[in-house]
């Protein structure tokens with residue numbers, strides 16, 4: 001496939017690995033904060049190829065994983081309402097809430113639909129005007145523009161039965177929180193597709209304030225290894241900066257159209273993250289102009305009291321403090337067909353990646 | 359959800375385009391890439407194109423890395 005095969009070229013991979021070995025002298029810890037990177041890194045077995053000096057950590061980059069359990073509980077409650085359809089990206093239906101999951105509710109007769117795009121939901125909402133459609137909007141700057149665009153389309157078409165339950169998150173506040181919490185990170189491998197939207201300047205603080213390298217990476221082995229090499233060189237020379245490896249897709253200024261739509265439809269708010277707690281201005285709510293599309297404002301529902309899963313250390317894994325193998329439930333009780341925590345549900349979760357490619 | 363693959367634009371209609379992603383055709387929103395042309399490769403996320411892949415940049419990255427790999431051969 002074009003733009004894929006070339007970026008898996010063995011000769012280039014070998015050269016990059018040799019260069020990493022050559023430049024890497026001091027021990028460094030690089031964290032990626034993108035579920036896509038987590039998957040690629042484990043799928044291609046990258047950790048085992050690197051010298052011992054380079055440690056790769058997975059951070060809070062899996063959208064399903066960082067979504068708090070209380071969000072699942074409210075989504076479950078919505079699914080029990082009359083004439084309500086809950087539409088979502090697939091993974092979320094299997095994430096355990098306090099006492100149920102969306103998949104269980106679906107089996108009991110709730111109308112829960114898995115979709116690939118919010119546009120699918122717009123189409124359904126038009127075809128079934130007597131039902132209220134709630135789309136579960138989760139994900140980072142990569143995903144939120146699509147949801148924002150769908151809300152604009154709904155407004156333009158005067159749809160009144162389409163709602164978004166937003167748990168959209170912003171990446172930089174979480175990345176900053178990890179550093180200020182004292183987690184040892186020398187460099188960030190920055191998320192390629194978040195950066196497509198935002199541009200590279202959102203990472204400026206990391207080198208400037210915290211001395212942490214920041215390389216925006218693509219998703220193929222050549223991309224990741226080149227990004228690791230760039231980080232290694234920056235850190236070896238004590239010159240941390242923001243660099244773009246993924247130049248074929250990421251522009252320094254980002255996607256201005258998408259930024260404008262995001263700004264129009266959403267407004268930042270303090271938000272709750274699994275593992276990280278409440279972070280200031282780290283989430284997106286619908287703006288006043290679009291509040292008629294905000295499920296939280298428009299659709300009332302009784303939510304059950306929160307009951308937190310015992311033994312799951314997903315929150316600490318999302319912070320890079322522990323790895324899945326340190327979880328006593330890993331493989332024994334928790335596996336992809338019977339996930340205890342969110343990090344095992346999503347393919348992009350660290351526990352699922354360790355399970356599959358471990 | 360976050361791993362998108364490159365897809366080729368087959369046709370355009372208003373705010374939407376039909377693309378081919380590894381043999382699968384689907385309709386996507388193109389609100390964020392108004393300059394899109396037939397034949398372009400795009401990155402798709404949640405049913406919307408988020409970027410047009412820059413062929414020139416892709417080739418530059420590869421050429422640079424290939425030349426470098428060659429120069430390192432014994």
Ligand code: SF4
Pocket residue numbers: 311312313314317324327328329330331334335339340341342343344345351
């Ligand atoms: S293995 Fe399962 S229980 Fe353990 S941290 Fe991961 S998701 Fe939670």
